[in-house]
Amino acid sequence: MTDVELPETPLLDELEKGPWPSFVKEIKRAAIEQEKAMKAGKKIKLPGAAKGLLKVLELAYKEKRTHWKHGGIVAVVGYGGGVIGRYCDLEDKVPEVWHFHTMRINMPSGWFYQTKALRAICDAWEKWGSGLTNFHGSTGDIILLGTRTEYLQPMANALAYLDKLYGSPAPFDIGGSGSDLRTPSACMGPALCEFACYDTLKACYEFTMRYQNELHRPMWPYKFKIKCSGCPNDCVAAKARSDFAIIGTWKDEIQIDQEAVKEYAKVIDIEKQVVKKCPTGAMSWDGKELKIDNRECIRCMHCINVMPKALKPGKERGATILIGGKAPFVDGAIIGWVAIPFIPENELIEKCCEVLEAIWEWWDEEGKFRERVGELIWRKGMDEFLKVINQKADVRMVYAPRNNPFIFWRELNQ
Amino acid sequence: MTEEVNKEELKQKVLEYLAKKPWQVRDLAKVLRVKKRELDKIVQELINEGKAAYWSSGSTTYVTTKDKLEEMEKKRSGT
Secondary structure (H helix, E strand, O other): OOOOOOOOOHHHHHOOOOOOOOHHHHHHHHHHHHHHHHHOOOOOOOOOHHHHHHHHHHHHHHHOOOOEEEOEOOOOOOOOOOEEOEEEOOOOOOHHHOEOOEEEEOOOHHHOOOHHHHHHHHHHHHHHOOOEEEEOOOOOOEEEEOOOHHHHHHHHHHHHOHHHHHOOOOOOOEOOOOOOEOOOEEOOHHHOOOOOOOOHHHHHHHHHHHOHHHHHOOOOOOOEOEEEEOOOOOOOOHHHHOOEEEEEEEOOOOEEOHHHHHHHHOOOOHHHHOHHHOOOOOEEEOOOOEEEOHHHOOOOOHHHHHOOOOEEOOOOEEEEEEEOOEOOOOOOOEOOEEEEEEEEHHHHHHHHHHHHHHHHHHHHHHOOOOOOHHHHHHHHOHHHHHHHOOOOOOOOOOOOOOOOOOOOHHHHHO | OHHHHHHHHHHHHHHHHHHHOOEOHHHHHHHHOOOHHHHHHHHHHHHHOOOEEEEEOOOOEEEEEHHHHHHHHHHHHOO
């Protein structure tokens, strides 16, 4: 038991009762931790922020309306993004969360951290902010929830010197927001996954470093997202959630280890669980040998996912570029469509940069206010877009390569 | 030399517009009849000089003067 007094929140308490992880429980824990830290004499700039948040949330549920005002200040010195202004309209009742700005922090490629780095970020945020975080936002950034305007700059400074001030292995930088290049993200790629057809981590890092100006200085019609997936499993949902999706693929044949297939045959029904589920019927299995008609393969990855020890992506690897994907909350989701069918792995980063810069120049010139690049292509036509990126029309440039990027094969079988 | 004078004049004009309300650079470029790229550079210089600043509606970024930004922030935060 704790002697920390929490506000009465009967409605929020309901959200703790389900079998799911509860954000309410975590905010309450943060409130208790904050109070303990204060008592221990830690220098905390926003004491009571978590408690205040509980009060505002409870009131919002009770009154069925929000008390947040969105927008306003967006920057620390030299930056035009990465801070999302939020104010609460209950400054007299809950002054603890009157200012509750969000900071987006550029995550490392593939979201690999040392625990030291995470501790350092949390220590800095405990001092300069509410201590509440969200790992991670939908673009992939670390989200630091809630601070006051006057603490934005000190927190940004703390992140820039996180190695020296808090013992982090490396400093951190602010991510993107508003009409700029959003923080590029990548799946964990070759670091942990044998299906990776290119080095997603390197590509993501290169884009982030090369386009710092585009990331921190919002000058475009609207946001632009780059996501790097190492294979068609598309673990970062690049085709659905990014304007520029780089999805690893291969040009030659799926590598088959027939001996390993036979081993799988002892534990799974290859005919039923693999061959019959091939969406293009490109496979056959006679009990001894698995055959794949690679011309028919649409890279659904099902067979490779079921038998990873027996099947591997081909040897001639690279990536497909899909353009125009977006996933807004309310309306108008678009799945990206193929712009460049294949770029070999060794040419990938340079070619992507060349294409990206051409797209940005065109979109910046032609795009309307709040028009994503996919919508501009709809308005202007694919023909014009292909001229911009200097590509000839190709039968592989299929619109919406999959209607549903997350096909669940078990359900299809029922 | 003339180019420099013109640039300074344009900078001044841009500041005057930014002082009235937050602008999207593309819209201001149309009003001032200059290329957006050119205006991007000027706005960037003004930001670096501390005369202009970014402001967000929540999802879209605008540019305004430092004074206007402070005025709007005060209004928004309710002070």
